[in-house]
Amino acid sequence: MTESSTRVEAFSDGVFAIAITLLILEIRVPRGAGNLWAGLAALWPSYVAFLMSFIVILIMWVNHHELLRMVQGVTYPFLFANGLLLLTVTFVPFPTAVLAANLATAQAKPAVAFYCATFVVNALCWNILFATMVRGGLLRPEVTPATVESVRRAYYLGIVVYLAAALLSFIEPVIGLLINVSLWVVWVTLGYRADATADR
Amino acid sequence: MTESSTRVEAFSDGVFAIAITLLILEIRVPRGAGNLWAGLAALWPSYVAFLMSFIVILIMWVNHHELLRMVQGVTYPFLFANGLLLLTVTFVPFPTAVLAANLATAQAKPAVAFYCATFVVNALCWNILFATMVRGGLLRPEVTPATVESVRRAYYLGIVVYLAAALLSFIEPVIGLLINVSLWVVWVTLGYRADATADR
Amino acid sequence: MTESSTRVEAFSDGVFAIAITLLILEIRVPRGAGNLWAGLAALWPSYVAFLMSFIVILIMWVNHHELLRMVQGVTYPFLFANGLLLLTVTFVPFPTAVLAANLATAQAKPAVAFYCATFVVNALCWNILFATMVRGGLLRPEVTPATVESVRRAYYLGIVVYLAAALLSFIEPVIGLLINVSLWVVWVTLGYRADATADR
Amino acid sequence: MTESSTRVEAFSDGVFAIAITLLILEIRVPRGAGNLWAGLAALWPSYVAFLMSFIVILIMWVNHHELLRMVQGVTYPFLFANGLLLLTVTFVPFPTAVLAANLATAQAKPAVAFYCATFVVNALCWNILFATMVRGGLLRPEVTPATVESVRRAYYLGIVVYLAAALLSFIEPVIGLLINVSLWVVWVTLGYRADATADR
Numbered sequence: 001m002t003e004s005s006t007r008v009e010a011f012s013d014g015v016f017a018i019a020i021t022l023l024i025l026e027i028r029v030p031r032g033a034g035n036l037w038a039g040l041a042a043l044w045p046s047y048v049a050f051l052m053s054f055i056v057i058l059i060m061w062v063n064h065h066e067l068l069r070m071v072q073g074v075t076y077p078f079l080f081a082n083g084l085l086l087l088t089v090t091f092v093p094f095p096t097a098v099l100a101a102n103l104a105t106a107q108a109k110p111a112v113a114f115y116c117a118t119f120v121v122n123a124l125c126w127n128i129l130f131a132t133m134v135r136g137g138l139l140r141p142e143v144t145p146a147t148v149e150s151v152r153r154a155y156y157l158g159i160v161v162y163l164a165a166a167l168l169s170f171i172e173p174v175i176g177l178l179i180n181v182s183l184w185v186v187w188v189t190l191g192y193r194a195d196a197t198a199d200r
Numbered sequence: 201m202t203e204s205s206t207r208v209e210a211f212s213d214g215v216f217a218i219a220i221t222l223l224i225l226e227i228r229v230p231r232g233a234g235n236l237w238a239g240l241a242a243l244w245p246s247y248v249a250f251l252m253s254f255i256v257i258l259i260m261w262v263n264h265h266e267l268l269r270m271v272q273g274v275t276y277p278f279l280f281a282n283g284l285l286l287l288t289v290t291f292v293p294f295p296t297a298v299l300a301a302n303l304a305t306a307q308a309k310p311a312v313a314f315y316c317a318t319f320v321v322n323a324l325c326w327n328i329l330f331a332t333m334v335r336g337g338l339l340r341p342e343v344t345p346a347t348v349e350s351v352r353r354a355y356y357l358g359i360v361v362y363l364a365a366a367l368l369s370f371i372e373p374v375i376g377l378l379i380n381v382s383l384w385v386v387w388v389t390l391g392y393r394a395d396a397t398a399d400r
Numbered sequence: 401m402t403e404s405s406t407r408v409e410a411f412s413d414g415v416f417a418i419a420i421t422l423l424i425l426e427i428r429v430p431r432g433a434g435n436l437w438a439g440l441a442a443l444w445p446s447y448v449a450f451l452m453s454f455i456v457i458l459i460m461w462v463n464h465h466e467l468l469r470m471v472q473g474v475t476y477p478f479l480f481a482n483g484l485l486l487l488t489v490t491f492v493p494f495p496t497a498v499l500a501a502n503l504a505t506a507q508a509k510p511a512v513a514f515y516c517a518t519f520v521v522n523a524l525c526w527n528i529l530f531a532t533m534v535r536g537g538l539l540r541p542e543v544t545p546a547t548v549e550s551v552r553r554a555y556y557l558g559i560v561v562y563l564a565a566a567l568l569s570f571i572e573p574v575i576g577l578l579i580n581v582s583l584w585v586v587w588v589t590l591g592y593r594a595d596a597t598a599d600r
Numbered sequence: 601m602t603e604s605s606t607r608v609e610a611f612s613d614g615v616f617a618i619a620i621t622l623l624i625l626e627i628r629v630p631r632g633a634g635n636l637w638a639g640l641a642a643l644w645p646s647y648v649a650f651l652m653s654f655i656v657i658l659i660m661w662v663n664h665h666e667l668l669r670m671v672q673g674v675t676y677p678f679l680f681a682n683g684l685l686l687l688t689v690t691f692v693p694f695p696t697a698v699l700a701a702n703l704a705t706a707q708a709k710p711a712v713a714f715y716c717a718t719f720v721v722n723a724l725c726w727n728i729l730f731a732t733m734v735r736g737g738l739l740r741p742e743v744t745p746a747t748v749e750s751v752r753r754a755y756y757l758g759i760v761v762y763l764a765a766a767l768l769s770f771i772e773p774v775i776g777l778l779i780n781v782s783l784w785v786v787w788v789t790l791g792y793r794a795d796a797t798a799d800r
Contacts, residue, residue, distance in 0.1 A: 007265055
C-alpha cells in the first residue's frame with residue numbers, strides 16, 4: 001500500500017516537473033535582423049505567461065505534496081481522480097501559449113478568459129480528488145475534521161474565484177490576471193497554516 | 201533484486217509521465233487575426249485526440265503499476281519486454297497528432313485506423329510482457345492461476361478488439377473511436393476486480 | 401520530514417533532468433540540398449550553446465545535490481525558494497536558444513549579455529535558497545560555520561562574476577563566455593573541497 | 601553514500617527516459633491533401649531512425665543499470681564522468697533527426713556517418729565512466745577482475761566498432777546501420793552473461 005503511494009507520488013512529480021519545464025518551449029527566439037534587445041523586450045507577454053504558469057504549477061505541486069501527506073494509502077478511484085487532476089496540469093502549457101500569443105493583441109480578453117477557465121476546471125478536479133480521498137476513507141486518523149473542512153472550503157473557493165476571474169476578463173483582462181495572482185497568496189497562506197498546525 | 205525492480209518502475213514511470221505530458225505540445229495555438237474563440241473551437245479534433253491518448257496512457261500506467269506489483273524480481277528478458285512496451289507508449293504522441301490533424305478532414309478513416317493500429321501493436325506488447333513474466337517465473341507465489349488466466353485473457357482481448365476497431369474505422373471512423381472508449385471501461389473494471397480480490 | 405525532503409529531491413531532479421535534455425530540441429536539423437557536413441558545421445553556435453548550458457546545468461545539479469545533503473528537513477519557505485531556483489533553471493533553454501541563434505551574427509554582444517544576465521538572476525536565487533536554509537535552521541548540526549561561510553561567499557561570488565561577464569560581453573562577447581567557463585572550475589573545485597572535508 | 605547513489609540513478613533514469621521519449625517529437629505529421637497512408641509510408645526513414653535510437657538508448661539504460669549495481673558509492677569525479685555520458689545520451693535525438701531527414705536522400709552517407717560518429721563519442725564516455733569507477737575504487741568487492749576486464753573490453757570494442765561503422769558508411773550507409781544493429785546483440789549478450797554469473 002505504501003509502495004503504491006510512492007509510485008503515485010513519483011508519477012505525479014514527473015508530470016508536474018515536465019509540465020513546468022515544457023512551458024519554456026513556448027517562448028520562441030526572436031528572429032529578424034532588428035535589434036535583439038527590442039526583440040527580447042517584445043516578448044513580454046511570453047514572460048508574463050511563463051511566470052504565471054510556472055508559479056501556479058509550483059504551488060499546485062506543493063499543495064499536492066501536502067495533500068498526499070494526509071493519505072494513508074491509495075485506491076483505484078484515487079488513482080483516476082489524481083489522473084484527472086494531472087490531465088488539467090499537463091494542459092496548462094496550451095492556455096499559457098494562447099495567453100502569450102494574444103496578451104498584447106486585441107484578443108487579450110478571450111485569451112485571459114480561456115486561461116482562467118482552464119483553472120476553473122483544474123479547481124474542480126482538486127475538489128473531486130479531495131472528495132475521493134474523504135469518501136474512500138484514505139485520510140490518516142490524525143487529520144482533524146477542521147482540517148478537512150478548511151481544505152474543502154479552500155478548494156471550493158478556487159472554483160468560485162477562478163470563475164469570477166474568467167468572467168471579469170471580458171470586462172478588463174488585467175483584473176482577471178490580478179485575481180490569479182491574488183489566489184497564489186491564498187494557496188500559500190493556506191499551506192503555511194497547515195504547516196503550523198501540523199506536528200510532524 | 202528489489203532495487204532493480206525499483207529502477208524499472210522509476211524508468212517506466214518517467215516514460216509514461218513524459219509521453220502523457222508531451223501530448224499537449226501537439227495542440228498548436230490558433231494563429232491569424234480572426235476571433236480567438238472560433239480558433240479555439242476549431243481545434244476540437246486536437247482536444248479529442250489529446251483526451252483519448254491521455255486517458256489511455258493513464259490507464260496503461262495504472263495497469264503497469266498493478267502488473268509490477270505481481271512481480272517478485274526482474275530479469276534481463278523482462279527489462280527488454282518492458283522496453284518494447286515502452287516503445288509503443290512513447291510512440292503514442294505521433295498517431296495522436298496524426299488523428300488530431302486529420303479527424304475533421306476527408307482523411308479521418310485512415311487516421312483513426314492508424315491510431316487504432318498503434319494500439320494493436322501496444323496490446324501485443326502487453327501480451328509479450330506478461331508472457332515473459334509468467335515464463336520467467338517472476339510472479340509472486342500469491343498470484344493465483346485464475347488471476348494469471350484473467351490477465352492473459354484481458355490482454356488477448358485487447359489485440360482482438362483494437363484490431364476490430366482499426367478495421368471498422370474504414371467503414372465509419374466514429375465507431376473505431378467509440379470502441380477505444382469502451383475498452384477503457386474494460387481495463388478499469390479489470391483493475392477494480394483485481395483490486396477487490398487482492399488481500400494486500 | 402525525511403519523506404518531504406525526498407520528494408523535493410525527486411521533483412528538483414526531474415526539473416534538472418528535463419531542462420538539460422530539452423536543450424537538444426533547440427538544435428535544428430540543417431535543411432536544404434547543400435552538403436550535409438557543411439550544414440552540420442554551420443551549426444557550431446548551437447553546439448557551443450548546448451555544451452555550455454549542459455555543463456552549467458550539470459554542475460548546478462551536483463551542487464543542489466550537495467546542498468540538500470546539508471539539510472535535515474524542509475519547510476514551506478524552503479519549498480518556494482527552491483522553486484524560485486528551479487524557475488531560473490527551466491528558463492535556461494531560452495537564453496541558450498537566443499545564444500545559438502545569434503552567436504555567429506552581428507547580434508552576438510546582446511545575445512551573450514542576455515545569456516550571462518540569466519545566470520546573474522540564477523546566482524541570486526542560489527543565495528536566496530541558502531539564506532532560507534540558514535535562517536530556517538534547516539542545516540544539519542555537523543555543518544560548520546566555516547562551511548556556511550564558504551558556501552555563502554561562493555554563491556555571492558557567482559552574482560558578481562556573472563554580472564561582470566554580462567557587462568564585459570558588451571565589449572567582447574568571447575570574454576563573457578570565457579568567464580562562464582572559468583566559473584565552472586570554481587564551482588567544481590568548491591564541490592571537491594566540500595567533499596574532502598566531509599567525513600561520510 | 602547510498603543516498604547519493606540513489607540520486608544519481610534517479611537523475612540518470614530521468615535523462616534516459618526523457619531522451620528516449622523526445623525521439624518521437626522528430627516524427628512530423630504528414631501534411632498535404634494527398635493520401636494519408638502514402639504520407640505515413642513516406643516517413644519510413646523517421647521510423648527506422650526512431651527505432652534504432654530507441655533500442656540503443658534502452659540498451660544503454662539497461663547497461664547503466666547493471667554498471668551502477670557494481671558500485672558501492674559515488675564520488676565527485678564519478679558524478680561528472682556520468683554527466684559526460686549523459687551529455688552524449690541527450691545528444692542522440694539530434695543525429696536521429698539528421699538520419700531521419702537524410703536517409704532517403706543523396707545525403708544518406710554523411711547522415712549515417714554522423715549518426716555512427718555520435719556513438720563513437722558515446723562509447724568513449726562509457727570507457728571514461730568505467731575507468732573512473734575502477735580508479736576511484738568504487739567497485740564492490742565482489743566484482744571480480746575477470747568481470748572488470750570483460751566490461752572494459754566490451755566498452756573498448758564499442759569505440760572500435762562504431763568507428764568502423766562510421767567509416768564504412770562512406771562506402772555504403774546500409775552497412776553502417778547494420779553494424780549498429782549487430783552491436784545490440786553484443787551488448788545484450790554481454791548483459792546476459794553478467795546476469796548469469798552474478799549470484800544476487
